[in-house]
Amino acid sequence: xxxxxxxxxxxxxxxxxxxxxxxxxxxxxxxxxxxxxxxxxxxxxxxxxxxxxxxxxxxxxxxxxxxxxxxxxxxxxxxxxxxxxxxxxxxxxxxxxxxxxxxxxxxxxxxxxxxxxxxxxxxxxxxxxxxxxxxxxxxxxxxxxxxxxxxxxxxxxxxxxxxxxxxxxxxxxxxxxxxxxxxxxxxxxxxxxxxxxxxxxxxxxxxxxxxxxxxxxxxxxxxxxxxxxxxxxxxxxxxxxxxxxxxxxxxxxxxxxxxxxxxxxxxxxxxxxxxxxxxxxxxxxxxxxxxxxxxxxxxxxxxxxxxxxxxxxxxxxxxxxxxxxxxxxxxxxxxxxxxxxxxxxxxxxxxxxxxxxxxxxxxxxxxxxxxxxxxxxxxxxxxxxxxxxxxxxxxxxxxxxxxxxxxxxxxxxxxxxxxxxxxxxxxxxxxxxxxxxxxxxxxxxxxxxxxxxxxxxxxxxxxxxxxxxxxxxxxxxxxxxxxxxxx
Amino acid sequence: xxxxxxxxxxxxxxxxxxxxxxxxxxxxxxxxxxxxxxxxxxxxxxxxxxxxxxxxxxxxxxxxxxxxxxxxxxxxxxxxxxxxxxxxxxxxxxxxxxxxxxxxxxxxxxxxxxxxxxxxxxxxxxxxxxxxxxxxxxxxxxxxxxxxxxxxxxxxxxxxxxxxxxxxxxxxxxxxxxxxxxxxxxxxxxxxxxxxxxxxxxxxxxxxxxxxxxxxxxxxxxxxxxxxxxxxxxxxxxxxxxxxxxxxxxxxxxxxxxxxxxxxxxxxxxxxxxxxxxxxxxxxxxxxxxxxxxxxxxxxxxxxxxxxxxxxxxxxxxxxxxxxxxxxxxxxxxxxxxxxxxxxxxxxxxxxxxxxxxxxxxxxxxxxxxxxxxxxxxxxxxxxxxxxxxxxxxxxxxxxxxxxxxxxxxxxxxxxxxxxxxxxxxxxxxxxxxxxxxxxxxxxxxxxxxxxxxxxxxxxxxxxxxxxxxxxxxxxxxxxxxxxxxx
Numbered sequence: 001x002x003x004x005x006x007x008x009x010x011x012x013x014x015x016x017x018x019x020x021x022x023x024x025x026x027x028x029x030x031x032x033x034x035x036x037x038x039x040x041x042x043x044x045x046x047x048x049x050x051x052x053x054x055x056x057x058x059x060x061x062x063x064x065x066x067x068x069x070x071x072x073x074x075x076x077x078x079x080x081x082x083x084x085x086x087x088x089x090x091x092x093x094x095x096x097x098x099x100x101x102x103x104x105x106x107x108x109x110x111x112x113x114x115x116x117x118x119x120x121x122x123x124x125x126x127x128x129x130x131x132x133x134x135x136x137x138x139x140x141x142x143x144x145x146x147x148x149x150x151x152x153x154x155x156x157x158x159x160x161x162x163x164x165x166x167x168x169x170x171x172x173x174x175x176x177x178x179x180x181x182x183x184x185x186x187x188x189x190x191x192x193x194x195x196x197x198x199x200x201x202x203x204x205x206x207x208x209x210x211x212x213x214x215x216x217x218x219x220x221x222x223x224x225x226x227x228x229x230x231x232x233x234x235x236x237x238x239x240x241x242x243x244x245x246x247x248x249x250x251x252x253x254x255x256x257x258x259x260x261x262x263x264x265x266x267x268x269x270x271x272x273x274x275x276x277x278x279x280x281x282x283x284x285x286x287x288x289x290x291x292x293x294x295x296x297x298x299x300x301x302x303x304x305x306x307x308x309x310x311x312x313x314x315x316x317x318x319x320x321x322x323x324x325x326x327x328x329x330x331x332x333x334x335x336x337x338x339x340x341x342x343x344x345x346x347x348x349x350x351x352x353x354x355x356x357x358x359x360x361x362x363x364x365x366x367x368x369x370x371x372x373x374x375x376x377x378x379x380x381x382x383x384x385x386x387x388x389x390x391x392x393x394x395x396x397x398x399x400x401x402x403x404x405x406x407x408x409x410x411x412x413x414x415x416x417x418x419x420x421x422x423x424x425x426x427x428x429x430x431x432x433x434x435x436x437x438x439x440x441x442x443x444x445x446x447x448x449x450x451x452x453x454x455x456x457x458x459x460x461x462x463x464x465x466x467x468x469x470x471x472x473x474x475x476x477x478x479x480x481x482x483x484x485x486x487x
Numbered sequence: 488x489x490x491x492x493x494x495x496x497x498x499x500x501x502x503x504x505x506x507x508x509x510x511x512x513x514x515x516x517x518x519x520x521x522x523x524x525x526x527x528x529x530x531x532x533x534x535x536x537x538x539x540x541x542x543x544x545x546x547x548x549x550x551x552x553x554x555x556x557x558x559x560x561x562x563x564x565x566x567x568x569x570x571x572x573x574x575x576x577x578x579x580x581x582x583x584x585x586x587x588x589x590x591x592x593x594x595x596x597x598x599x600x601x602x603x604x605x606x607x608x609x610x611x612x613x614x615x616x617x618x619x620x621x622x623x624x625x626x627x628x629x630x631x632x633x634x635x636x637x638x639x640x641x642x643x644x645x646x647x648x649x650x651x652x653x654x655x656x657x658x659x660x661x662x663x664x665x666x667x668x669x670x671x672x673x674x675x676x677x678x679x680x681x682x683x684x685x686x687x688x689x690x691x692x693x694x695x696x697x698x699x700x701x702x703x704x705x706x707x708x709x710x711x712x713x714x715x716x717x718x719x720x721x722x723x724x725x726x727x728x729x730x731x732x733x734x735x736x737x738x739x740x741x742x743x744x745x746x747x748x749x750x751x752x753x754x755x756x757x758x759x760x761x762x763x764x765x766x767x768x769x770x771x772x773x774x775x776x777x778x779x780x781x782x783x784x785x786x787x788x789x790x791x792x793x794x795x796x797x798x799x800x801x802x803x804x805x806x807x808x809x810x811x812x813x814x815x816x817x818x819x820x821x822x823x824x825x826x827x828x829x830x831x832x833x834x835x836x837x838x839x840x841x842x843x844x845x846x847x848x849x850x851x852x853x854x855x856x857x858x859x860x861x862x863x864x865x866x867x868x869x870x871x872x873x874x875x876x877x878x879x880x881x882x883x884x885x886x887x888x889x890x891x892x893x894x895x896x897x898x899x900x901x902x903x904x905x906x907x908x909x910x911x912x913x914x915x916x917x918x919x920x921x922x923x924x925x926x927x928x929x930x931x932x933x934x935x936x937x938x939x940x941x942x943x944x945x946x947x948x949x950x951x952x953x954x955x956x957x958x959x960x961x962x963x964x965x966x967x968x969x970x971x972x973x974x
Contacts, residue, residue, distance in 0.1 A: 032611060036564055037598065042611055045555035045626070052556060068532035069539060073648055074561075074600075074631060077523055093589045098600070101635040102580045111524065113561075113585070124519055124529055139532070144561060144631070148588040161560055 009285045009347040017226040021154075021278060028286055028348050030277070031155040039153040039160035043270070046348065047156070049294035050276070051163065051269050055142055057195055058165055058267060061187050067138045067167055072120045074144075075111040080119040083245045090212020091115050094147040096160075113146035118213065118238075118264060121168045122246035129260055132172050132252050136180075140167035142269075156274035157230065157487055164268040170248060170260040177237060177261035181218060184235040184265040185460070188220050192232060192267075197289055197399035198222050198275045199406035200232060201482065203457030206436040206444065215239040221456055222275045223409050223484070227426025229456060230275060230487040233267035277349075279405075280398045286349025287371055289398055290391030297322055297387065298345040299331045302338050302357035314361045318354060321384055346371060351394045352387065372397040410482070419471050419483060423451045428484040432466035432477035440479075443472035447483060456482045496772045496834040504713040508641075508765060515773055515835050517764070518642040526640040526647035530757070533835065534643070536781035537763070538650065538756050542629055544682055545652055545754060548674050554625045554654055559607045561630075562598040567606040570732045577699025578602050581634040583647075600633035605700065605725075605751065608655045609733040616747055618738050619659050623667075627654035629756075643761035644717065644974055651755040657735060657747040664724060664748035668705060671722040671752040672947070675707050679719060679754075684776055684886035685709050685762045686893035687719060688969065690944030693923040693931065702726040708943055709762045710896050710971070714913025716943060717762060717974040720754040764836075766892075767885045773836025774858055776885055777878030784809055784874065785832040786818045789825050789844035801848045805841060808871055833858060838881045839874060859884040897969070906958050906970060910938045915971040919953035919964035927966075930959035934970060943969045 009027060011020040025031045030047040043051070059069065075098060082088045097110040114120060121139070129137060142165050153159050167184075171177045185202055192198050200220040210217035211234065219234035242248070243259040252258050280287045290296055299319060301311045315331050322329045332341050338355070345353060353369040355376075360366055364381045372394045379386070411422045412430045422429040434440045436458055444455045458464070458479045466477035496514060498507040512518045517534040530538070546556065562585060569575045584597040601607060608626070616624060629652050640646050654671075658664045672689055679685050687707040697704035698721065706721035729735070730746040739745050767774045777783055786806060788798045802818050809816045819828050825842070832840060840856040842863075847853055851868045859881045866873070898909045899917045909916040921927045923945055931942045945951070945966045953964035 032614070034611070034614060035560055035607075036567065036610060037560060037562055040560035040562060042560065043558040045557055048556045048558055051558075069535045070532055071530040071535055071538075071631075071650065073522055073524060073527035073529065074633075075524055075527060075648070080523065095589060096585055097587050098583055099586045100584050100597075102582060110587075120522075123523060124521070127519070127521060144558075146561075161562070163558065 008343050010283055013225050013281060013283055017224065017278070020225070020281070020283075024277065024281060024285060024347075025155045033155060039149060041153075041155050041159055041161075043163075046294055047273060050288065050292045051273050053292050054196065054269050054272065054276075055165070058191055058269070059140075059142065061191055062140050062165070062167060065138075065183055065187060066136070067140045067169075070139050070141050072114075072117050072124075072141055072143075074114055076114055076117070076120045078110040078112060080123060081112055083119060084213045084242055087118065087213035087242075091147075094149065096146050096148050114143070115145060115147045116264075116266065117141070117143070117166055118168065118242055119246075122242050122248060122262075125168075125170055125248045125260070126246050129170055129248050129250050132250055135170060135172045135250060135260065136176065137170040138167065138180075139169075140165055140265075154487075156270050156277075159270065162268055163270040164266055167265040169263045169265075170243070171263075172250065172252065172258070172261070174239065174261050177239070177263050180263045181235050181237055184233070184263070185218060187265075188233045188235075188267070192220065192222075192272060195289075196272065196276055196292070197395060197402055198232075198272070198279050199403050201456075202460050203482065204436070204460050205234075205457045206440060206455055206481075207438050208441045208444065209454075209457070211236045213238065213241055215241060218460060219457075221482075221484070221486075222279065223406055223428060224275070224278050224487065227409065227428070227485065228487050229428065229484040230271070232272055232275065233265065235263060235265045238262040238264060279402050281349070284343075284374075285347030287398060288349040288351060289395040290351045290388075291395065293349065293351050294328065295330045295345075295348075295350050296327050296391060297329045297352045297354060298341075298350045299329065299354040299356060300338050300341050300345075301331065301333055302355060304358055307358045307361070310361050311356055311358065315354075315356050318356070318366065318381070318384065322387060325385065325388065327387065342369075351391055370394055413471060414468055416471055419447075420451060423453045423483065423485065426485070428482055429453075429471075430480065430482055431471035432468045433479050433481040434470035434473055434475050435478045436481065440470075443470060446472055451483075452485060453483050454486050456484060456486075495830050497770055500712050500768055500770055504711065504765070507712070507768070507770075511764065511768060511772060511834075512642045520642060526636060528640075528642050528646055528648075530650075533781055534760060537775065537779045538760050540779050541683065541756050541759065541763075542652070545678055545756070546627075546629065548678055549627050549652070549654060552625075552670055552674060553623070554627045554656075557626050557628050559601075559604050559611075559628055559630075561601055563601055563604070563607045565597040565599060567610060568599055570606060571700045571729055574605065574700035574729075578634075581636065583633050583635050601630070602632060602634045603751075603753065604628070604630070604653055605655065605729055606733075609729050609735060609749075612655075612657055612735045612747070613733050616657055616735050616737050619740055622657055622659045622737060622747065623663065624657040625654065626656075627652055627752075643757050643764075646757065649755055650757040651753055654752040656750045656752075657730070658750075659737065659739065659745070659748070661726065661748050664726070664750050667750045668722050668724055671720070671750070672705060674752075675720045675722075675754070679707065679709075679759060682776075683759065683763055683779070684882060684889055685719075685759070685766050686890050688943075689947050690969070691923070691947050692721075692944045693927060693942055693968075694925050695928045695931065696941075696944070698723045700725065700728055702728060705947060706944075708969075708971070708973075709766065710893055710915060711762070711765050711974065714896065714915070714972065715974050716915065716971040717758070719759055719762060720752065722750060722752045725749040725751060766889050768836070771830075771861075772834030774885060775836040775838060776882040777838045777875075778882065780836065780838050781815065782817045782832075782835075782837050783814050783878060784816045784839045784841060785828075785837045786816065786841040786843060787825050787828050787832075788818065788820055789842060791845060794845045794848070797848050798843055798845065802841075802843050805843070805853065805868070805871065809874060812872065812875065814874065829856075838878055857881055900958060901955055903958055906934075907938060910940045910970065910972065913972070915969055916940075916958075917967065917969055918958035919955045920966050920968040921957035921960055921962050922965045923968065927957075930957060933959055938970075938972075940970050940972050943971060943973075 032042040095112040205217040214236035220232040221229040355367040464480035519529040582599040692704040701723035707719040708716040735747040842854040951967035
């Protein structure tokens with residue numbers, strides 16, 4: 001059956017992740033990197049349909065936690081960016097500026113394309129927040145954001161324009177703001193790990209690695225197949241660091257005027273998508289969770305002489321029944337050989353394949369192939385309503401496999417040579433460490449220059465106590481940290 | 488009941504539309520115009536929730552007609568814009584340019600924020616279209632777009648950043664492209680008129696008023712309460728005007744290489760939203776179609792001494808039942824007087840209000856107020872499942888009223904003095920006219936300078952034959968046109 005138009009995808013994801021990734025984003029038609037501006041990519045339907053589903057899930061979750069959607073302008077006056085000193089210093093090198101309109105008309109000042117929207121939102125918050133009755137104020141927007149990255153760009157992982165959600169909240173007290181940080185963490189857990197099936201660790205970042213303008217930063221790290229970690233949603237306790245320069249004040253119940261307490265949260269959908277495909281994919285291509293697949297069931301008619309009409313009718317009936325149940329289904333009736341179609345849709349990550357020939361028509365059955373385990377089974381046509389359950393099973397397999405690989409990746413080390421080995425083996429090291437305050441910055445720099453690895457922070461979901469001296473300097477350890485190479 | 492915190496909205500929409508509009512967008516919290524960049528607005532949750540619902544409806548319709556979603560870069564190199572001459576001449580004055588990054592690093596050329604994305608999409612279409620098998624190619628994106636308007640901006644109606652969908656299609660033949668134009672027109676009809684309830688006329692635009700770079704342009708005109716028309720989605724037959732400079736070619740079935748035939752379609756969601764609120768609103772504020780209302784049912788508890796617990800429990804039970812049926816429901820248990828709450832939610836356009844006091848609790852009833860007719864009725868609690876049907880009825884009323892007003896607005900005129908009177912009365916004139924080819928441009932200019940009105944084009948849904956000489960120059964009339972002031 002394997003005619004000359006069979007093209008197989010077969011790259012060892014773990015051994016040669018870079019080749020795997022660069023190839024799959026092209027052949028699965030996720031992205032086109034030939035747009036005529038460096039670092040900007042065209043995101044194609046196969047990735048966009050999934051990202052839109054991810055947006056839906058995330059936005060629903062934000063709304064359930066009391067957030068409301070809004071649209072803020074893309075352009076932010078440079079003068080607004082400059083209101084919080086650490087913030088502008090942190091972001092300035094990456095800002096992209098509008099300076100003129102039409103033929104050559106210069107504008108009065110420069111306007112940045114948002115790299116993040118604190119300085120856009122908070123000038124309005126100054127106007128909207130008056131009384132304790134206006135709080136909490138919880139808004140979010142889905143938006144495109146811009147950072148002129150100087151590191152090499154890579155589709156979904158690091159692009160100069162990307163797609164995210166940013167939530168900006170104001171509270172009457174530090175306690176409520178801290179509770180919001182925990183709520184955000186819960187949301188990351190439910191959505192990214194629970195629904196998308198991507199395991200991660202929640203870290204409190206070291207002092208030297210927090211968001212410019214934040215009191216502290218919490219962030220999720222996922223691990224990619226090459227053992228490097230990638231930061232996913234971060235939540236920042238801004239405290240009053242922005243409410244003071246932006247004058248966000250409210251009259252409290254006791255008639256005293258106070259500054260608001262703020263948090264912000266920024267899940268980057270296009271970046272999470274990178275983790276989604278990297279974590280779940282295998283050597284034969286993508287493997288998409290059932291609820292996120294643009295096509296959930298692909299039906300391949302196997303035509304023999306004289307059977308075309310009956311087989312296609314049967315395929316259409318099957319499709320009709322699944323579509324009625326809300327599934328996304330395609331019949332591939334193109335002129336390639338069935339074997340080619342199998343490989344193609346496997347590479348695209350479609351969770352379920354139906355193979356339908358004369359035998360199936362005669363016996364009122366369907367041959368069902370599942371992408372996760374790569375196994376086949378014949379089912380009765382009357383069992384078609386079980387396909388959604390099969391879909392959930394497939395997603396569960398992906399999650400289970402991902403969790404196991406993630407756990408295997410973390411190795412406890414007791415000394416610097418152990419650390420060296422683990423980093424060299426492309427894993428994540430767990431180690432006792434002097435301090436994630438500025439005192440520990442020197443050790444972090446040593447690790448970075450020796451091993452090109454980073455101190456990611458301390459876990460916040462469990463409390464861990466150091467069991468030995470600092471892995472880098474040998475002085476007393478205050479914390480247990482995780483050290484890894486990063487994207 | 489009308490305590491001192493009652494604030495009523497009461498502006499005659501028809502007599503003083505400008506005041507009505509400028510006030511409602513502020514007091515209903517649709518938009519904030521105090522952002523520190525002129526012409527850019529902050530869109531607030533009450534408008535954004537509805538616009539997101541409108542996006543959902545429109546995108547579903549596009550997908551049903553075979554379009555797939557994608558994300559193209561916001562930035563378009565000036566050199567790409569310049570590839571089609573009429574296009575760049577038409578858009579240049581409104582383009583907003585990025586020229587530098589970081590502190591003062593100049594870029595090699597200017598990059599426009601997209602004002603429309605033909606020149607971004609079509610450079611990729613050159614690469615993607617190879618064979619007749621690749622056609623039709625039908626993609627769309629939802630996106631923010633940028634035009635540096637020099638006319639006065641107005642929330643939703645004319646803003647320098649706005650929200651739209653753009654669909655870009657390529658076909659193997661002119662016939663298929665023309666069929667697409669008709670499909671787009673059908674889509675506008677189904678969504679804007681059928682679902683959003685906004686009546687409009689479909690015009691073929693005069694030669695002098697088409698999209699820069701199009702063979703011809705079809706567009707919908709809605710009429711605003713002040714009698715001015717506003718352009719809504721337009722569809723352009725681009726023909727081969729872009730496929731030639733962008734080299735979009737395919738090998739046809741007969742092995743001959745041909746240029747593709749193109750169309751584009753651009754419904755501007757934020758602009759359609761302007762029509763939605765203007766057309767359906769009344770002197771007391773917004774009136775939102777049931778399916779587009781951020782809150783569909785508002786429940787107002789009427790508390791008397793000692794009844795608080797029972798009334799609130801009853802309200803919560805009602806809410807629970809409605810939410811279970813997928814409705815968007817809010818209980819307003821704030822500390823204002825019920826009368827104030829009534830006015831407030833009427834002004835916000837919520838279609839259905841429940842009033843719940845001890846009487847309702849005792850009798851197991853609900854007092855139901857409908858926003859469209861401003862009438863009240865007591866229903867049994869057991870009849871709650873009929874609320875969705877009531878919602879549909881409310882939407883039907885809005886549509887019926889809007890259709891009637893629209894029809895009343897169009898007046899047939901036989902001569903220039905009749906035309907003058909109708910335009911002066913703020914209506915749309917229907918008249919015999921010399922030509923919508925370039926021959927008719929002179930008459931259009933005369934009408935514009937005498938009456939500040941525009942020749943909108945000829946209807947395409949019905950064929951109309953001129954019954955007299957041209958209303959402006961008295962020469963032989965080829966067409967029946969509609970003349971109106973425009974936004």
